[in-house]
Amino acid sequence: MSAQQTQDIAIVGAGVIGLTTAWILCDFGLGPRIKVIAKHTPEDRSVDYTSPWAGANFCSISSGDEKALRWDRITYNRLAYLANTRKESGVVFADLRELWDYDPNLEKIRSWSSYVKDFKTIPKEELPENCLYGHTGTTFLINVPQYLNFIHSILNDSGVTFVKEEIKHINDVLQFVPNPTVVFNCPGVWASTLGGVEDPDVYPTRGHVVCVDAPHIKETRIRNGTNSDTYIIPRPFNGGVVLGGFMQKGNWDREIHPEDTQDILKRTAALMPELFQHQGPEAAKIIYEAVGFRPSRNGGARVELDTLPGTKFPLIHDYGASGTGYQAGYGMAFDSVMLSLPLIKFA
Numbered sequence: 464m465s466a467q468q469t470q471d472i473a474i475v476g477a478g479v480i481g482l483t484t485a486w487i488l489c490d491f492g493l494g495p496r497i498k499v500i501a502k503h504t505p506e507d508r509s510v511d512y513t514s515p516w517a518g519a520n521f522c523s524i525s526s527g528d529e530k531a532l533r534w535d536r537i538t539y540n541r542l543a544y545l546a547n548t549r550k551e552s553g554v555v556f557a558d559l560r561e562l563w564d565y566d567p568n569l570e571k572i573r574s575w576s577s578y579v580k581d582f583k584t585i586p587k588e589e590l591p592e593n594c595l596y597g598h599t600g601t602t603f604l605i606n607v608p609q610y611l612n613f614i615h616s617i618l619n620d621s622g623v624t625f626v627k628e629e630i631k632h633i634n635d636v637l638q639f640v641p642n643p644t645v646v647f648n649c650p651g652v653w654a655s656t657l658g659g660v661e662d663p664d665v666y667p668t669r670g671h672v673v674c675v676d677a678p679h680i681k682e683t684r685i686r687n688g689t690n691s692d693t694y695i696i697p698r699p700f701n702g703g704v705v706l707g708g709f710m711q712k713g714n715w716d717r718e719i720h721p722e723d724t725q726d727i728l729k730r731t732a733a734l735m736p737e738l739f740q741h742q743g744p745e746a747a748k749i750i751y752e753a754v755g756f757r758p759s760r761n762g763g764a765r766v767e768l769d770t771l772p773g774t775k776f777p778l779i780h781d782y783g784a785s786g787t788g789y790q791a792g793y794g795m796a797f798d799s800v801m802l803s804l805p806l807i808k809f810a
């Protein structure tokens with residue numbers, strides 16, 4: 464049987480969601496049967512490819528709904544396994560300090576306090592001015608390029624095939640996998656425009672990050688503000704420190720604006736004075752800056768079984784992770800693979 468015929472599992476998308484989906488399928492020995500069709504792969508840098516621009520950390524940015532909390536928890540355990548046993552993945556344990564200028568979602572705090580290691584509420588008297596709530600705990604920091612390359616190399620070693628192509632319609636996957644047992648749809652924010660999907664609930668939440676050289680910073684700190692989040696995310700293994708940010712819903716502006724850069728530097732210096740050795744934002748040594756579009760979705764991420772339009776082939780949607788593709792992505796991919804297993808012949 465030719466290689467083309469054995470490939471019966473198609474995945475659209477090679478961001479952290481598509482790659483993680485393939486990774487879990489490889490754990491079932493399905494690598495040689497998988498073909499990933501993607502315009503961008505981990506070596507690419509583009510404003511249209513969100514995954515490389517993430518911090519990434521594990522914080523309580525996710526929503527408070529039961530699915531999001533479940534995906535966070537599953538992924539927390541997976542990241543702990545990687546931090547403990549696979550240092551080359553670029554995942555490490557890290558101290559998190561998170562502050563809110565408004566009352567946080569209590570469901571999320573309750574869920575977090577039940578599993579996040581060393582979880583502690585910050586006593587009110589220790590909170591900075593105008594801050595209503597804060598907590599600390601042990602979560603994770605991820606060197607994002609290293610993590611994406613780590614997964615990519617596992618997939619290559621497991622026999623997964625990659626095709627660098629942009630498809631106009633979801634049914635175009637049939638050009639690459641003519642008789643799929645299952646198709647996974649992981650296009651990120653482009654689920655909004657991909658033919659046959661065109662999800663009206665998907666929209667970009669525009670972010671802007673400034674990566675600086677500050678190797679003395681080891682803690683990740685976030686302040687959830689009423690009109691913007693401010694965060695400091697050191698990437699382990701000399702990955703620089705990712706500073707943010709903005710959460711601009713529905714904003715497709717691809718440009719970097721210098722006034723926004725200054726705003727991020729000012730806010731992060733105030734949040735963590737030691738960031739620039741107490742010399743203020745003018746002392747910042749910028750490595751790079753980037754704009755990214757978080758794939759957000761009204762109603763939360765979509766992990767759902769469907770069928771390719773006008774065919775009998777099963778389609779599993781897995782997109783809409785918004786600001787949580789790293790901290791919830793394994794949980795989302797796990798659920799999407801669980802939906803596929805009854806469809807896949809192993810004998």
Ligand SMILES: Cc1cc2nc3c(=O)[nH]c(=O)nc-3n(C[C@H](O)[C@H](O)[C@H](O)COP(=O)(O)OP(=O)(O)OC[C@H]3O[C@@H](n4cnc5c(N)ncnc54)[C@H](O)[C@@H]3O)c2cc1C
Pocket residue numbers: 475476477478479480481500501502503504511512513514515516517518519520521628629630631649650651652653654657669670671672696707708754755756757758782783784785786787788789790791
């Ligand atoms: C500034 C910023 C900071 C962030 N920080 C964090 C963080 O600290 N922690 C965290 O958990 N998350 C964070 N995120 C969120 C995280 O980056 C996203 O949730 C995640 O990257 C989404 O991954 P994805 O695979 O869905 O999308 P993408 O990475 O965009 O991948 C989509 C894939 O689909 C392909 N594709 C799309 N359309 C087509 C088509 N028509 N034909 C072929 N291929 C197609 C693309 O080429 C790409 O391969 C951050 C995001 C931003 C912008």
Ligand SMILES: O=C(O)C(=O)CO
Pocket residue numbers: 518520522524670694707708757785786787
């Ligand atoms: O900016 C984001 O989306 C984040 O998750 C930062 O913590």
